[in-house]
Amino acid sequence: xxxxxxxxxxxxxxxxxxxxxxxxxxxxxxxxxxxxxxxxxxxxxxxxxxxxxxxxxxxxxxxxxxxxxxxxxxxxxxxxxxxxxxxxxxxxxxxxxxxxxxxxxxxxxxxxxxxxxxxxxxxxxxxxxxxxxxxxxxxxxxxxxxxxxxxxxxxxxxxxxxxxxxxxxxxxxxxxxxxxxxxxxxxxxxxxxxxxxxxxxxxxxxxxxxxxxxxxxxxxxxxxxxxxxxxxxxxxxxxxxxxxxxxxxxxxxxxxxxxxxxxxxxxxxxxxxxxxxxxxxxxxxxxxxxxxxxxxxxxxxxxxxxxxxxxxxxxxxxxxxxxxxxxxxxxxxxxxxxxxxxxxxxxxxxxxxxxxxxxxxxxxxxxxxxxxxxxxxxxxxxxxxxxxxxxxxxxxxxxxxxxxxxxxxxxxxxxxxxxxxxxxxxxxxxxxxxxxxxxxxxxxxxxxxxxxxxxxxxxxxxxxxxxxxxxxxxxxxxxxxxxxxxxxxxxxxxxxxxxxxxxxxxxxxxxxxxxxxxxxxxx
Amino acid sequence: xxxxxxxxxxxxxxxxxxxxxxxxxxxxxxxxxxxxxxxxxxxxxxxxxxxxxxxxxxxxxxxxxxxxxxxxxxxxxxxxxxxxxxxxxxxxxxxxxxxxxxxxxxxxxxxxxxxxxxxxxxxxxxxxxxxxxxxxxxxxxxxxxxxxxxxxxxxxxxxxxxxxxxxxxxxxxxxxxxxxxxxxxx
Numbered sequence: 152x153x154x155x156x157x158x159x160x161x162x163x164x165x166x167x168x169x170x171x172x173x174x175x176x177x178x179x180x181x182x183x184x185x186x187x188x189x190x191x192x193x194x195x196x197x198x199x200x201x202x203x204x205x206x207x208x209x210x211x212x213x214x215x216x217x218x219x220x221x222x223x224x225x226x227x228x229x230x231x232x233x234x235x236x237x238x239x240x241x242x243x244x245x246x247x248x249x250x251x252x253x254x255x256x257x258x259x260x261x262x263x264x265x266x267x268x269x270x271x272x273x274x275x276x277x278x279x280x281x282x283x284x285x286x287x288x289x290x291x292x293x294x295x296x297x298x299x300x301x302x303x304x305x306x307x308x309x310x311x312x313x314x315x316x317x318x319x320x321x322x323x324x325x326x327x328x329x330x331x332x333x334x335x336x337x338x339x340x341x342x343x344x345x346x347x348x349x350x351x352x353x354x355x356x357x358x359x360x361x362x363x364x365x366x367x368x369x370x371x372x373x374x375x376x377x378x379x380x381x382x383x384x385x386x387x388x389x390x391x392x393x394x395x396x397x398x399x400x401x402x403x404x405x406x407x408x409x410x411x412x413x414x415x416x417x418x419x420x421x422x423x424x425x426x427x428x429x430x431x432x433x434x435x436x437x438x439x440x441x442x443x444x445x446x447x448x449x450x451x452x453x454x455x456x457x458x459x460x461x462x463x464x465x466x467x468x469x470x471x472x473x474x475x476x477x478x479x480x481x482x483x484x485x486x487x488x489x490x491x492x493x494x495x496x497x498x499x500x501x502x503x504x505x506x507x508x509x510x511x512x513x514x515x516x517x518x519x520x521x522x523x524x525x526x527x528x529x530x531x532x533x534x535x536x537x538x539x540x541x542x543x544x545x546x547x548x549x550x551x552x553x554x555x556x557x558x559x560x561x562x563x564x565x566x567x568x569x570x571x572x573x574x575x576x577x578x579x580x581x582x583x584x585x586x587x588x589x590x591x592x593x594x595x596x597x598x599x600x601x602x603x604x605x606x607x608x609x610x611x612x613x614x615x616x617x618x619x620x621x622x623x624x625x626x627x628x629x630x631x632x633x634x635x636x637x638x639x640x641x642x643x644x645x646x647x648x649x650x651x652x653x654x655x656x657x658x659x660x661x662x663x664x665x666x667x668x669x670x671x672x673x674x
Numbered sequence: 675x676x677x678x679x680x681x682x683x684x685x686x687x688x689x690x691x692x693x694x695x696x697x698x699x700x701x702x703x704x705x706x707x708x709x710x711x712x713x714x715x716x717x718x719x720x721x722x723x724x725x726x727x728x729x730x731x732x733x734x735x736x737x738x739x740x741x742x743x744x745x746x747x748x749x750x751x752x753x754x755x756x757x758x759x760x761x762x763x764x765x766x767x768x769x770x771x772x773x774x775x776x777x778x779x780x781x782x783x784x785x786x787x788x789x790x791x792x793x794x795x796x797x798x799x800x801x802x803x804x805x806x807x808x809x810x811x812x813x814x815x816x817x818x819x820x821x822x823x824x825x826x827x828x829x830x831x832x833x834x835x836x837x838x839x840x841x842x843x844x845x846x847x848x849x850x851x852x853x854x855x856x857x858x859x860x
Contacts, residue, residue, distance in 0.1 A: 312823050312828075316840060380856075
């Protein structure tokens with residue numbers, strides 16, 4: 152604490168340097184920076200977290216300016232980027248005006264905030280792009296830019312904005328928070344369904360049925376353009392040979408996973424890249440699976456895709472990850488015990504479905520088998536948990552996905568009820584628990600959104616197709632023969648919205664939901 | 675000690691006198707003074723509300739060193755107009771499609787208010803609104819700027835905002851490879 156007052160009159164950066172060199176505890180340094188900063192602090196409403204942990208911009212807390220603040224009113228300078236050029240003088244040049252030095256210990260998070268702010272200011276000087284003298288849109292800070300981008304009507308508009316200058320693209324793609332908020336305002340459009348073209352549910356999924364949007368939405372044109380822009384044809388779509396079939400629930404990250412029964416190989420195609428690099432498909436021979444049943448999923452959206460195969464024997468399970476390009480094994484889990492598989496449940500052979508999340512976690516759901524397994528792709532550990540009784544059997548179908556806050560949730564449908572479970576991690580990180588959050592009857596909502604006369608509580612059954620960023624995509628059979636509606640359900644409000652109407656296969660179809668553009672991630 | 679106490683009392687009386695006034699005086703970075711109704715200021719700006727509640731409002735003009743006189747004039751203008759406007763049914767009802775739910779559409783007068791602004795004034799106003807914690811004004815101004823990007827190609831957006839294209843050809847090609855469908859001018 153020697154010479155504290157002197158320090159405060161010194162150049163702040165120098166002080167930090169000196170203290171560091173002396174090996175002084177950081178707790179002394181931080182409050183000093185904070186005091187400098189509090190002079191200019193103001194409540195900050197908006198903030199987007201940056202992807203890069205080292206470049207955090209966190210909401211500055213309320214800190215109303217303290218006494219004597221009239222010559223230095225609360226100001227936006229605490230998020231340096233927002234300050235106008237004249238006032239964005241760095242911490243360096245600011246000296247504490249008050250002669251009374253008050254070094255107070257503050258809660259750790261506040262201290263963190265202060266040091267982050269300093270870091271961010273430094274970072275900013277490098278990244279000011281498209282600099283033009285005078286007032287210009289590039290003088291707005293990233294947070295304000297993102298506020299503007301949030302109000303764009305569709306992903307297509309966002310993409311075009313990203314293409315105007317690298318600074319904008321960087322602002323969008325460095326913030327997962329922005330991605331989530333944009334998605335919560337503009338749910339990922341459902342582009343269509345891969346369905347069998349007859350009402351026979353057991354036939355091979357063959358044709359892509361594009362979404363024909365209902366009603367007039369601002370992003371309709373963009374949706375139509377997105378559907379037109381992709382190549383959704385499947386290798387054996389025209390009934391040709393090859394033996395390829397689409398793997399159920401495989402449209403993660405915009406990739407389609409195909410399986411060839413004849414030579415037991417897998418292929419990944421992306422509707423948005425095949426058109427350009429004609430015929431380029433990643434093939435992989437999956438070797439002989441020892442298990443009785445198995446499931447597969449594509450793990451990442453990058454060009455170096457990895458494929459996870461789940462080998463599922465009678466009472467054991469194992470996951471193996473392959474590199475798609477080489478077909479080589481990257482990593483594998485040991486065999487893990489699972490509940491013994493019954494031969495038949497309700498007259499059907501039990502089977503599971505895989506759900507992959509953007510954070511890399513993989514869930515394998517087997518309702519009529521009564522368990523859910525989660526595979527951690529970084530540690531390659533499998534955790535098997537019994538499913539809560541609500542979503543076991545009864546023909547309900549469940550999907551794992553994310554809420555708009557990025558939390559893992561499980562959504563199941565039972566008749567016309569929709570149930571939501573949240574994943575809880577108990578203290579010892581390995582212990583998982585699915586906790587029922589709510590079960591909501593959709594009757595009233597269905598009556599509200601479906602065309603008059605098409606809803607009949609006796610025949611209409613909801614099916615969960617996918618859960619993405621806080622929205623559930625559902626299909627429901629209606630009173631018209633061989634007809635279904637696709638709906639989206641906002642998990643925050645539990646309000647339904649119509650997407651489009653189709654014929655056949657609504658229940659067995661595989662939904663294709665527009666992925667978040669790869670070009671707008673972590674750039 | 676004694677002196678300090680006296681000072682405190684004087685402060686108290688000043689605060690009381692201030693609380694009686696129903697306007698606050700704001701001072702821009704270039705020293706111009708503006709008056710705005712205390713009620714409107716407190717309602718529309720979280721920062722001003724905090725300052726009013728905390729008694730850190732100066733009779734001779736509360737210094738807002740971050741805000742130029744032009745922007746502050748617009749802020750005050752907005753506060754006054756807002757105080758006079760009757761919220762329309764659209765603003766009260768919350769049953770808007772989920773696509774836009776958290777952002778309420780600007781009202782007619784708000785549209786007119788931002789439409790007449792130059793780009794410079796608009797950017798200044800966005801920053802002032804953010805600075806003063808004026809959520810609604812931030813909403814309206816950001817909405818206006820986003821509308822200037824809507825339905826335009828990257829080239830057109832660059833033109834509107836006078837942005838230099840400092841992308842390399844390869845970088846642009848990379849985006850177009852993946853997202854060709856999003857470009858009208860393809």
